[in-house]
Amino acid sequence: MGEGVARFWREIPQRYNFIGDRCGSCERIFFPPKESCPFCRRKSMGKMKEIKLSGKGEIVTYTIIHVGPEDFEEQVPYPIAIVKLEEGPQITAQIVDCNIDEVKIGMKVESTFRKIRQDGSTGAIYYGYKFKKRC
Amino acid sequence: MRDVAVIGVGMTKFGELWDKSFRQLIAEAGAKAILDSGIEGKEINAMYVGSMSSGRFVGQEHVGALVADVSGFSNLHISSTRIEGACASGGLAMRQGYLSIASGMNDIVVVGGMEKMNDVLGASATETLATAADQEWEAFFGATFPGLYAMIATKHMHDYGTTKKQLAQVAVKNHANGALNPYAQYQREITLEQAMNATSVAYPLGLLDCSPVTDGAASVVLCAAEKAKDYSDKPVKIIGSGQASDSLALHARRDICTLDSTVHASKMAYKQANLTPKDVDVAEVHDCFTIGEICAIEDLGFVKKGEGGKAIDNKITTLDGSLPVNTSGGLKAKGHPVGATGVAQMVEVTLQLRGDAKKRQVKEAKIGLAHNVGGSGASCTIHILEAM
Ligand SMILES: CC(C)(COP(=O)(O)OP(=O)(O)OC[C@H]1O[C@@H](n2cnc3c(N)ncnc32)[C@H](O)[C@@H]1OP(=O)(O)O)[C@@H](O)C(=O)NCCC(=O)NCCS
Ligand SMILES: [Zn+2]
Numbered sequence: 001m002g003e004g005v006a007r008f009w010r011e012i013p014q015r016y017n018f019i020g021d022r023c024g025s026c027e028r029i030f031f032p033p034k035e036s037c038p039f040c041r042r043k044s045m046g047k048m049k050e051i052k053l054s055g056k057g058e059i060v061t062y063t064i065i066h067v068g069p070e071d072f073e074e075q076v077p078y079p080i081a082i083v084k085l086e087e088g089p090q091i092t093a094q095i096v097d098c099n100i101d102e103v104k105i106g107m108k109v110e111s112t113f114r115k116i117r118q119d120g121s122t123g124a125i126y127y128g129y130k131f132k133k134r135c
Numbered sequence: 136m137r138d139v140a141v142i143g144v145g146m147t148k149f150g151e152l153w154d155k156s157f158r159q160l161i162a163e164a165g166a167k168a169i170l171d172s173g174i175e176g177k178e179i180n181a182m183y184v185g186s187m188s189s190g191r192f193v194g195q196e197h198v199g200a201l202v203a204d205v206s207g208f209s210n211l212h213i214s215s216t217r218i219e220g221a222c223a224s225g226g227l228a229m230r231q232g233y234l235s236i237a238s239g240m241n242d243i244v245v246v247g248g249m250e251k252m253n254d255v256l257g258a259s260a261t262e263t264l265a266t267a268a269d270q271e272w273e274a275f276f277g278a279t280f281p282g283l284y285a286m287i288a289t290k291h292m293h294d295y296g297t298t299k300k301q302l303a304q305v306a307v308k309n310h311a312n313g314a315l316n317p318y319a320q321y322q323r324e325i326t327l328e329q330a331m332n333a334t335s336v337a338y339p340l341g342l343l344d345c346s347p348v349t350d351g352a353a354s355v356v357l358c359a360a361e362k363a364k365d366y367s368d369k370p371v372k373i374i375g376s377g378q379a380s381d382s383l384a385l386h387a388r389r390d391i392c393t394l395d396s397t398v399h400a401s402k403m404a405y406k407q408a409n410l411t412p413k414d415v416d417v418a419e420v421h422d423c424f425t426i427g428e429i430c431a432i433e434d435l436g437f438v439k440k441g442e443g444g445k446a447i448d449n450k451i452t453t454l455d456g457s458l459p460v461n462t463s464g465g466l467k468a469k470g471h472p473v474g475a476t477g478v479a480q481m482v483e484v485t486l487q488l489r490g491d492a493k494k495r496q497v498k499e500a501k502i503g504l505a506h507n508v509g510g511s512g513a514s515c516t517i518h519i520l521e522a523m
Contacts, residue, residue, distance in 0.1 A: 009275055061391055063285035064338035070258040072277045080278050082286055082386040090386040092273045105293050
C-alpha cells in the first residue's frame with residue numbers, strides 16, 4: 001500500500017478459532033458467522049448459535065499466485081484454494097506443506113494455524129488458518 | 136417511466152498515459168461527449184460519475200464535484216454524484232443516470248467514468264484492485280483479483296473441459312479487435328502461441344489472459360428519448376437496464392462458475408426490453424480475464440452453461456461471427472481503467488448501433504448489449520440499446 005496510508009487488518013477471533021454459526025430455523029451452518037440466515041432471514045433472528053468447526057474439508061478449486069500483493073511478494077508462487085468444509089461452508093485459504101503440483105480439485109485438506117502476512121510498513125504479523133493435505 | 140436515449144459519446148485514448156493527469160482525462164472525455172451531443176452546459180440537469188478508487192490510485196476523493204468543476208461547470212452548480220461499485224462503477228453510474236431521466240426527474244444527464252491506475256506502483260495497483268474482493272475473508276489470505284478469476288477458470292476447466300487454448304483464443308480475438316480501435320491500449324494482434332506461453336499471473340491465467348492496468352476516461356450524454364432527435368440525428372435508445380448483486384466473496388456463491396449477478400441483471404434487462412439473448416447483434420462483455428468472457432456469454436444466455444469455450448472454437452463471437460463480442464477489443468486489449476469501463480462499453484455499443492464503428496463495424500447491428508461486472512461478480516449492470 002502507498003506510503004503513509006493507514007492500514008490495519010482487524011483481529012477477528014473467528015479467524016483464529018474456526019467459530020461459525022448454525023441457523024436455528026433451517027440448520028444451515030455459516031462461516032464466517034452471520035447475524036442472520038440469508039435463507040430464513042427474520043425467522044432466524046436470535047436463533048443463530050455459535051458452533052466450532054472441524055477445520056476439515058476438500059478443495060473445490062484453486063490457483064497458484066505468481067503475482068502477489070506487496071505483503072505476499074516473498075511468498076510467491078503460492079497456492080490459494082476455495083475449500084468446502086465438512087460442515088458445508090466454503091472459504092478461501094492458502095494450501096501449504098506440499099508441492100504446488102500436488103494441489104488438485106477434490107484433495108482432502110485440514111486446517112493449520114499459521115502466520116498469514118506481515119505488514120510491510122508496520123511489521124505487524126497476522127495469523128490465521130491455512131490448509132494442508134489430510135492423510 | 137420515460138424512455139431514455141444516448142445522444143453523445145466520447146472517450147480518451149486508453150493506455151499508460153504518463154503525460155495526462157486525472158483531471159485532463161475527465162475533462163477530455165466529457166468535452167468530447169458533450170460536443171458529440173450538441174447540448175450546452177446549462178442544459179445539463181445532473182452528472183453521475185463512476186470511479187472505483189480515485190483515493191488510492193491518485194489520492195483524490197470527492198470526484199463527483201471535481202468532474203463538474205474540471206468540465207467548466209462550477210458556476211452552473213450542477214448536481215454531480217460519484218458512484219462506486221469496483222469495476223462496475225461505470226455501469227452503476229450509467230444506470231443511475233438512466234433512472235434519473237426515466238423517473239422524470241431529469242431531462243439531460245452526463246455520465247462519466249474514469250480511473251488513473253498507473254500513478255501507483257504495480258504491487259499497489261494489485262492491492263488496490265484486491266479491495267474489490269472481500270478484504271477480510273479473501274484478500275487477507277493472499278487472494279488477488281487475477282487469483283479469484285483463476286479459481287473460476289480452474290473449476291470451469293475441471294467441470295466443462297474448457298481448455299487453456301480456448302482461454303487464449305479469447306485474448307487473440309480481442310487483441311485482433313483492439314488492433315482496429317484507435318482508442319485501445321493495445322492496438323496489436325497477438326498469436327495463440329504468445330497467449331498460451333505468456334508468463335503466469337495466477338495459474339491457469341497468464342499475462343495475456345489479463346486485462347492491463349490502464350488510465351482513461353469515457354463519457355455518455357443521456358436525454359429523454361422524446362427530445363433526443365432535437366439534438367442527435369442518430370440517437371440510440373436504452374431499451375433495457377438491469378442491475379444485481381451477489382456475495383462479495385467468490386467462495387460464498389451458489390456456483391463458482393456462474394455469475395448469478397449477471398444472470399439476474401440480464402434477465403431484468405431482457406424482460407424490460409422484451410427480448411431474448413438471441414435478439415442481440417453485438418455485445419461488450421466484462422472480459423477482465425479471458426475466463427470472464429467465457430462465463431459472460433454463458434450467463435447472458437448466448438450459449439448454454441459450459442459451452443462458452445466451444446463458442447470460441449466455433450468463432451461465434453469474432454467480428455464476422457453470428458454474435459460479435461467485444462468489438463472494441465474488450466477490457467483485454469482496449470484496456471480496463473476500472474471506473475471508466477462500464478461507460479466505455481456504452482460508447483462502443485452506441486458507435487456500433489449508429490454505424491460509426493469504422494473498421495470494427497458489425498453489419499446491420501440493431502440491438503447491442505453492455506455487460507459490466509464489479510469484483511468477481513458481486514455487482515453487475517446490463518444495458519440493452521437499440522438504434523432509434
Ligand atoms: C497482468 C499484470 C499483473 C501485468 O503487470 P506487470 O507484470 O506489471 O506488467 P508490466 O507492466 O511489467 O508489463 C510488461 C509488458 O507486458 C505488457 N503487458 C502488461 N500487461 C499486459 C496485459 N494485460 N496484456 C497485454 N500486455 C500486457 C506491457 O505493455 C509490457 O510490454 P513492453 O515490455 O513491451 O512495454 C497486470 O496487468 C494486472 O494486474 N492486470 C490485472 C488487472 C486487474 O486485476 N484488473 C481488475 C480486474 S476486475
Ligand atoms: Zn436458515
